[in-house]
Amino acid sequence: MSESGQPSPSHRSEAAMDTFSIEIDSDTAALKAVRQAVEGFAARCGCDERACDDIGLCLNEALANVIRHAYKGFGGRPIALTAGAEGDRFVMRLRDWGSGVNPEAVRRPPKEQDLLTPGGLGLICLHRLMTEVKYEPQGDGMLLTMARMKCSAPSDAAKEST
Amino acid sequence: MSELTTGTDLLASARMDKARLVVAVRGDIDMNNSPELRRAALDLIDVQKPSKLVMNLSDVSYMDSSAIAVLVELLRRMGRAKERMALTNLQPRVKGLLEIARLNTIFEVAADEADALK
Numbered sequence: 001m002s003e004s005g006q007p008s009p010s011h012r013s014e015a016a017m018d019t020f021s022i023e024i025d026s027d028t029a030a031l032k033a034v035r036q037a038v039e040g041f042a043a044r045c046g047c048d049e050r051a052c053d054d055i056g057l058c059l060n061e062a063l064a065n066v067i068r069h070a071y072k073g074f075g076g077r078p079i080a081l082t083a084g085a086e087g088d089r090f091v092m093r094l095r096d097w098g099s100g101v102n103p104e105a106v107r108r109p110p111k112e113q114d115l116l117t118p119g120g121l122g123l124i125c126l127h128r129l130m131t132e133v134k135y136e137p138q139g140d141g142m143l144l145t146m147a148r149m150k151c152s153a154p155s156d157a158a159k160e161s162t
Numbered sequence: 163m164s165e166l167t168t169g170t171d172l173l174a175s176a177r178m179d180k181a182r183l184v185v186a187v188r189g190d191i192d193m194n195n196s197p198e199l200r201r202a203a204l205d206l207i208d209v210q211k212p213s214k215l216v217m218n219l220s221d222v223s224y225m226d227s228s229a230i231a232v233l234v235e236l237l238r239r240m241g242r243a244k245e246r247m248a249l250t251n252l253q254p255r256v257k258g259l260l261e262i263a264r265l266n267t268i269f270e271v272a273a274d275e276a277d278a279l280k
Contacts, residue, residue, distance in 0.1 A: 028194035060226045064193045121227035121263050
């Protein structure tokens with residue numbers, strides 16, 4: 001972290017036994033590697049295959065929303081991710097220093113007609129596949145917390161949006 | 163049947179089968195490379211003017227919402243008619259995302275290319 005409190009625009013990661021943390025640039029080229037790293041970490045934390053798939057997809061969509069909306073497509077801006085098991089849940093916290101606009105305030109709750117609008121399907125994935133989705137404005141950006149049970153039957157994973 | 167040049171590694175192959183365009187997509191498709199897939203597929207459609215687009219997704223193990231948006235745009239370019247665009251050989255994660263998006267009914271989903279070309 002820099003003295004300003006923002007992570008430096010680098011690709012540093014650290015995976016302890018129970019916590020994964022990484023600081024990346026707002027670069028779409030990083031999406032696949034970060035998704036795969038977190039899917040692998042989630043599996044090592046005891047998440048089942050369905051959970052790992054959901055976690056990877058939702059992380060991908062959340063990162064894409066940060067790049068597309070919070071940073072308006074600009075690269076080289078910081079994003080900090082921490083993830084890990086907390087009891088029987090797998091929790092991800094995504095911090096950005098962008099516009100601070102809560103996507104849910106713009107489009108809440110996700111509706112069927114939003115499926116084909118930019119960002120609409122991503123938000124729907126978050127709400128259908130995560131058991132917790134919480135946006136918390138930070139004054140200089142946004143903190144998104146997403147959580148999901150580590151193990152569940154497929155039917156349990158597809159939580160309907162409310 | 164004629165093989166076509168695609169101009170992108172994301173399209174493993176492309177060919178015309180009678181008036182139908184058959185493309186095989188490969189790799190994970192996300193926000194980083196979905197614009198490349200979009201451009202390549204739209205170029206083929208604009209030049210070939212196929213009566214039907216068949217996309218073989220057997221080598222696509224992962225797609226995100228930006229890739230789904232590309233598929234929807236291609237469907238629109240094909241005239242929005244379900245019978246004019248088929249997706250084949252869907253892997254579980256891709257099939258699951260289409261179901262989450264509730265878009266599995268707007269595309270023709272076929273088991274394989276032969277099924278889509280019947």
